[in-house]
Amino acid sequence: MRLRRSSGVLLHPTSLPGPFGIGDLGPEAGRFVDWLAEAGQSVWQVLPLGPTGYGDSPYAPFSSFAGNILLLSPETLRRDELLRDEELEAARDTRGGPVDYGRVIPAKERLARLAAERLLSSGRFASELDAFRLANAGWLDDYCLFTVIKRERDVAAAAAGVDDSSWNAYWPRTLARREPEAIAAFRAGHGRELSLIEAEQFLFRRQWDELRERAAGRGLSIVGDLPIFVAPDSADAWAHPELFRLDASGRPIEVAGVPPDYFSRDGQLWGNPLYDWERHEATGFSWWIARVEAALSLYDMVRVDHFRGLAACWAVPAGRKTARRGEWKAAPGAALLSALRARLGDELPILAEDLGLITPDVVALRDSFGLPGMRILQFGFDARESGRGLDPDNPFLPHTYVPGCVAYTGTHDNDTLAGWLASASQAERAFVSGYLGYDPPDPVRALVREAMKSAAGLAVFPMQDLLGLGSEARMNRPGATGGNWAWRLESLPGPDLADELRAMTRLYSRLPAPTAPCA
DSSP, X not given: OOOOSEEEEEOOGGGSOOTBSSOOXXXXXXHHHHHHHHTTOOEEEXXXXXXBOGGGOTTSBSOSSXXXXXXXXXXXXHHTTSSOHHHHHHHOBOOOSSOOHHHHHHHHHHHHHHHHHHHHHHOTTHHHHHHHHHHTTTTHHHHHHHHHHHHHHHHHHHHHTOSOOOHXXXXXXXXXXXXXXXXXXXXXXXXXXHHHHHHHHHHHHHHHHHHHHHHHHTTOEEEEEEOSSOOSSSHHHHHOGGGBOBOTTSOBSEEEEEOOOSSOTTOEXXXXXXXXXXXXXXXXXXXXXXXXXXXXXXXXXXXXXXXXXXXXXXXXXXXXXXXXXXXXXXXXXXXXXXXXXXHHOSSOOEEEOOOSSOOHHHHHHHHHTTOOEEEEHHHHXXXXXXXXXXXXXXXXXXXGOOTTEEEESOOTTSOOHHXXXXXXXXXXXXXXXXXXXXXXXXXXXXXXXXXXXXXXXXXXXXHHHHTTOOXXXXXXXXXXXXXXXXXXXXXXXXXXXXXXXXXXXXXXXXXXXXXXXXX
């Protein structure tokens, strides 16, 4: 994919300000789109939008296709006459600060349920809802079934003092194995509940489409994120167990992770089930094609997280406590990408997250399909993160960037630039000054400028770095068991930052192409 010289901002919708304890797809999101346009930006990048599970991570959703109803805007639901003023007032959370998921989840789920009930009872948007059901039939019914069964089993597990209520551990065998008679009986007894989940998903999609249309009208493209693996407790694994390396009870035979490295002597044990690639190949990668098409119905471009897993992935036998003992297992990435190219066209709108242990086969796979990779500026100056020390040939230093890559000052998994600089060694700070050629009064802004002026086709900046925020604004600390995915803006940035960013974007030839005048 050929990248036009441009720039953008990384900010997940949950991090937007707003009066309901979590950012959403409503008025503040619209104003943020307008701010990006005024700042001369071309791209808004978000994290996965799926329904989050344990740990609130968007990278472990309950479905690869569904939307997160926590992002529903109560104000937009009120505009559409699906909520009442007093219901919004009762749900307001004006404390500010990070997302308190323990408070937000029940409050937002209650509002979503009220809106869905009124949608079905009133018949509003009936034709749109029918069209949504038809367009998403390939996943919607399975997701609704999974969600309703899971809610019932979660309640039963809590009452019984059972910790693991996942589908392959605590569901009745007949439902876990999707025996037709059991599924039919459950569906017959839960018709209203299933319809409500459908309605909630329709409302999510309606709000997202409205926001995306506003972004397109301001000349903005949206970059989304596709986790390469699925969660073990997900509608994906339950509905299609044959596509994953699962045993007869639905438990993973092998799980994903990464081997020991400079950062972790035990490696990282993610626990995701691995794909049965032979089955995927036998179906012409139909599930993957549907998954990518669904993503591209939400976004203009998709970043494939852990792209190296399409060349080979680290397979750890299930039950191991660490990722030390595993093996690399090849994946048919070229065959999959060829199938996607045959369906979507030669120019695949895919960005490759090519970080971590990258071997020549990963580079060859990325380059043979013309997929832009990622360069993280912070890694160029962080002697530990790069694993190379302070090396002027480090490929993460801006002078090495090429037009076919995407430059980031940092990612959602890293500390902010200001946070990293505050903890950087004296040698690392000296390396920054030596690289810049002077000792900048504002090193964060100086490093943002280095990424902006680089040869990278697209430069993307976490909002935290544009605001110069410290470690308190970090989005995720990999390996931490709590406190992640909660950072929020107190308010949207103002016109001064928009003007500064636009001036920098113009100076380094990253402004959007002018719109042709109307005839």
